[in-house]
Amino acid sequence: MSDFQILIAVLAAVVLFLHALQSLSHELQKLGRDRLRAWLTGLTRHRWQGLAVGTAATALVQSSSAVTAMTVALVDAGVLTFRGSLAIMLGANIGTTATAWLVSFKLTGIGPLFIVLGTLMTLMPLRMRVIGKSVFYFGFIFFALDLISGALAPLREDPRLVDALALAGDPVVAVTAGIIATALLQSSSVVTGLAILLVQQGSLEMHAAVGIVLGANVGTTATALLASLPMQPAAKRAAMANLLFNATGVLLALPFVTLIGDWVGAQTSSADMAVALAHLLFNVGIAALFLPLLTPVARWLIPASASERHGNSSEPL
16 A cells, blocks of 8 residues: 555545544433533532543443533533632543543554444334444444454554654654644544554553643544633633643643553553553543642632622532
């Protein structure tokens, strides 16, 4: 295959992965939109409940971008309070690590099974037909990841790719690459999935992948920020809070990327699982740092007078 054919094959596989993620998120939201809204609004009066709801919703929908964008929209509509949204944002960061674990466990081969199962379910009565679409797209995600892995295989020994990926050995470069790639693709799952696949193939060094994954946590906040632009100030502040959480976490972790990589590498049996563990620990660490500080953060982002206008003053966080 020529370089152009390989590039087109990789881009096509990435587009299919993005389409599968978006379609799964859309089908699951359509299937349980009212229930998801109830989770996000009725179970967030206490910070731990909000964290759990954000984690569960994102692990289910497989898209932190979808959950954070919906959260910002609910704040804008006055259905969800600003303070209540903060814990959900933290939980969404934890929930998005589910994709990394599934890829690190090398479960991408299950894709065709779920595609066939989902297709058969769409031939059944209405309720099963709707569920079948979600099952189909769940399998499609991992089928697309397999396509990406296969498309990248010819590049494994390409000196140009090796030289380019070597630049990611610098933590600042790796984090910056993760931020830019995720902001452009609008999906941290795509970026973390690609990073772990490259680690599995031996094309990307584990420490560099850790830096890219950390950067992806900042890049993924772009979706909520863009969604909040035409919205009310409270919604804009909710999106900014999400950026604040993740950016602060990355700045704190940046000097220790190499040490983090060494530690997670010693705790796991493979480099790809080490990347997934680093991703999880980073987001759990952000939650542990900010969850006790949600009230002062909310007061800092929204002054007392504005808080009263948005109905946040009585929320027991």
